[in-house]
Amino acid sequence: KKRRTLCKLAPEISPNICWCMPTLYFGWLCIMNIEHVVDVALGEVKFCQDPQIVSVLGDIDLSLAKSFQKMLRKAVDSGQPIIPIVIHSFGGDVYVLNLMLEMMRQCPTPIATIVPSFAASAGCALFCAGSQRFMGEGARLMIHHISAHLGLSHVNDVANEADLMKELNEQMFVQMAEQSGYHRNPQFFVEKVNHSGKTDFYIDAYQALEWGMTHHVGIPKFSVMVGVNYTFEPPPKKLKKRKRTRAKKSGA
16 A cells, blocks of 8 residues: 655654654634544654644734744744644734734645634734635624724824724725635625625525635645655676686696
8 A cells, every 4th residue: 555654754663663643634613633544554653743733713913923933933943734723813913913924924835724713803814824725614704994002192193093993994805805716806805895884794504605715615635645665676687707717738
């Protein structure tokens, strides 16, 4: 049977090697099971690092961005072919969102984003940045125009902040539209929110699938096979050189 090596093995491997398959299931905000299937006929194998899942749980702020960076780097170092990011968030700081989006853009490994239940505002924008996107059947996305709590007293400061909010709002919606395939209509989601007449615009999984926000409805299963192949080859044949014997001279 052919098996592909998708993760790095530890440098020290015992002579008896086994096949191991850690299977990671994405469930409600957690890994439901990590299974190691061992071939009894072989021995043991050591993993240098198990496959990693990056979690974005809670408000998007600097504290979450720091842990996000560490988890993302650890996932890249593991050598896995794809990095799953599980998101459950009610939104957060738009500047921190841009920071996390830049981390994802700089990541050399493809990223899959998964929303098992709910992602709103900045959390929804983060979800749309995945190269592969999955939503649970009962999951919801929520989008709205960004808001700010201003503690400004000068009228010029309020005007400047309002202009900046409009720019950031436009940037977020255009990015989501382009990632969903609306390159010719970057105002697609702005129009949807404006026409709804609602402050918060909710989108279920099947509507998100129709609009291109998600690629799949259903939670994926991530399986990684790690293996070592043995070869047993005979040495090349060597032809023995015969010793030449000289004929004895006969006397007269």
